[in-house]
Amino acid sequence: MRAxxxxxxxxxxxxxxxxxxxxxxxxxxxxxxxxxxxHHRFAELPERLRPGDLxxxxxxxxxxxxxxxxxxxxxxxxxxxxxxxxxxxxxxxxLAKPGxxxxxGRAIRFEEDLAARIEDIQDxxxxxxxxxxxxxxxxxxxxxxxxxxxxxxxEPGAPDRPGDRAAYQTVFAREPxxxxxxxxxxxxxxxxxxxxxxxxxxIADLTLAVGAGTFKPVTADDTDDHALPPEEVVxxxxxxxAVARAKRAGRRVVAVGTTVARSLxxxxxxxxxxxxxxxxxSTGLFITPGFEFRAIDALLTNFHLPRSTLLMLVSAFAxxxxxxxxxxxxxxxxxxxxxxxxxxxxx
Numbered sequence: 001m002r003a004x005x006x007x008x009x010x011x012x013x014x015x016x017x018x019x020x021x022x023x024x025x026x027x028x029x030x031x032x033x034x035x036x037x038x039h040h041r042f043a044e045l046p047e048r049l050r051p052g053d054l055x056x057x058x059x060x061x062x063x064x065x066x067x068x069x070x071x072x073x074x075x076x077x078x079x080x081x082x083x084x085x086x087x088x089x090x091x092x093x094x095l096a097k098p099g100x101x102x103x104x105g106r107a108i109r110f111e112e113d114l115a116a117r118i119e120d121i122q123d124x125x126x127x128x129x130x131x132x133x134x135x136x137x138x139x140x141x142x143x144x145x146x147x148x149x150x151x152x153x154x155e156p157g158a159p160d161r162p163g164d165r166a167a168y169q170t171v172f173a174r175e176p177x178x179x180x181x182x183x184x185x186x187x188x189x190x191x192x193x194x195x196x197x198x199x200x201x202x203i204a205d206l207t208l209a210v211g212a213g214t215f216k217p218v219t220a221d222d223t224d225d226h227a228l229p230p231e232e233v234v235x236x237x238x239x240x241x242a243v244a245r246a247k248r249a250g251r252r253v254v255a256v257g258t259t260v261a262r263s264l265x266x267x268x269x270x271x272x273x274x275x276x277x278x279x280x281x282s283t284g285l286f287i288t289p290g291f292e293f294r295a296i297d298a299l300l301t302n303f304h305l306p307r308s309t310l311l312m313l314v315s316a317f318a319x320x321x322x323x324x325x326x327x328x329x330x331x332x333x334x335x336x337x338x339x340x341x342x343x344x345x346x347x
Contacts, residue, residue, distance in 0.1 A: 001288055003218045003226070005320060007306045008327055015151050016340035019167030023189040026335055026342040030326045032318035037326050039333065042187045042343050045300075049254065051200030053298075054246040056239065056264065057256045058182035059205040061173035063137075064144030064165065068157040069110040076157050077101045077108050079116075079129065080147065081140075082179060082212055089134040091119070094127050095212065102127060111143040137176055147179050149339055151305075167340070177209035177232070183302045183339045184257030201254075202246070204239040208232070208259040217307045223288050228309060230284040233263045237278045240267070243295065244275030252297035252347075258310045261317070262287065264295035287313040289320055298347040303330060303337040318346045 027040040029048060040048065049055070065081040078097040085091040096102030096118075106118045114135070119128040146165045148154060154161065170185035172193075197203065213229040220226045243264065246253050255261040266283035268274070286309060299317055304310040315323045326344070335342045 001223045001290075003221060003223055003307050006218075006308075006311050006315065008324060010306070010331065010337060014331060014335070014337050014341075016336040016338060016342075017152055019163065019186070019340045022171070022187060023192055025187050028326060028330055028333075028335065028342065028344045030318060030322065030344060030346045032322060032346050035319070035322040035325065037329055043192060045187075045192060045345070046195040046199045046201070048345055048347075049196065049199065049201050049298075050252065052202070052246075052249070052251040053254050054202045054204060054242055054251060055196065055254045055256060056243070056260050057170070057172055057185055057188075057203065057205050058208050058210075058259045058263070059170070059172050059174045060178040060182060060207050060209055060259075061176040062147065062169055062178050062181050062210075063176040064140050064160075065147045065179040066145040067110055067143065068145065069108040069114075069116070071101045071106060071108055075101055078156060079108065080179070080212065081135075081144075082126065083209075085128060089136050090131050092129050092131070092135065094129050095125060096127055099125060112139065114139070114143065140176075149180065151338055152340065172205070175207065177207065179212055180210040180214045181339065182208070182210060182257045182259045184300050184343065186339070187343050188256075202242060204236075204242045206236065206239050206260065206263050207234040208263045210259055214310070216309075217305065218309060218312070219307075223286075223312065226286065226309070228284040228286045230282040231259075232282055233266065233280070235263065235267055235279040237276070240275050240277070240279060247295075253295060254298040254300060254347075255296040256300050258299075258301055258304075258313050261296050261299055261313060265291075265293060268294040287316050289316045291316045293317060298345065300343060300345050302339065302343055303327060303335065303341055305338065314344075314346065 023043045025042045027042045029038045067079040080095040082093045115132045116129045209232045218226045266285045
């Protein structure tokens with residue numbers, strides 16, 4: 001399918017630059033059967049769901065994965081940590097910006113006298129970086145910066161703004177494995193979650209370690225020529241059982257975000273019993289129109305970038321024409337887009 005089919009024009013002032021108080025965003029509801037749209041507040045979500053619905057969340061925590069160091073000439077180098085390459089946390093896979101300051105063998109120094117050396121560089125630009133001591137979660141919390149996406153503008157190397165780190169984390173986040181937030185979950189408050197449970201909505205969790213590929217646009221002319229980097233998924237036995245029970249009873253499975261949708265749809269395609277035991281696997285599932293959804297019945301999501309794999313996924317779920325028409329209406333109605341923007345419920 002041609003990637004150009006997923007282009008749309010968005011005024012720059014519609015890209016949310018600051019987080020608003022949780023639960024105060026707008027909520028566009030799209031009926032995927034008819035294409036009809038209605039406008040609400042996110043705080044009304046419990047009333048938009050049904051008793052018996054199963055809401056599945058991604059409980060991953062975002063790691064403060066952006067480091068700013070200096071090369072031997074004192075120039076700033078940004079290191080974006082992707083994943084650990086060893087159990088000790090001394091060797092990491094990362095991106096560097098600008099790359100010319102992080103060439104093979106170069107040394108970089110960071111806060112708290114942390115030093116590193118570039119050990120190798122792959123064809124895709126990722127680097128193996130060896131630190132002189134373990135870069136554990138506690139040290140990262142002190143010297144790392146929140147890995148906000150590039151369309152949220154912050155001064156390079158500046159400390160996190162007050163509130164950014166908390167705002168880019170869901171209230172139910174747990175293990176720090178992601179370099180980007182599952183942004184549909186950012187809207188929830190404990191009070192909204194309490195109201196959902198009171199309404200009879202069941203809530204279950206899984207974990208997908210969101211990678212930097214979530215920001216990568218589809219640059220190929222055809223979607224068949226694009227690949228998603230694999231991401232690690234953990235689905236607890238209880239969540240698998242809850243999904244199976246809901247499907248047997250004809251209750252809806254509501255995915256909170258595209259990461260949950262991809263996780264559940266990938267799991268539905270794995271061999272073996274559908275509802276037994278904890279699942280750990282890696283997936284690069286790329287969902288485009290024509291995909292047959294087996295696991296989810298509704299999707300809560302944000303508004304996504306043109307030509308992004310996320311826009312293609314929601315288009316596969318609701319239909320490209322309906323999604324682009326809903327986006328056009330959201331633009332006319334003044335909705336804010338992307339990570340700190342407004343929400344959309346497709347049901």
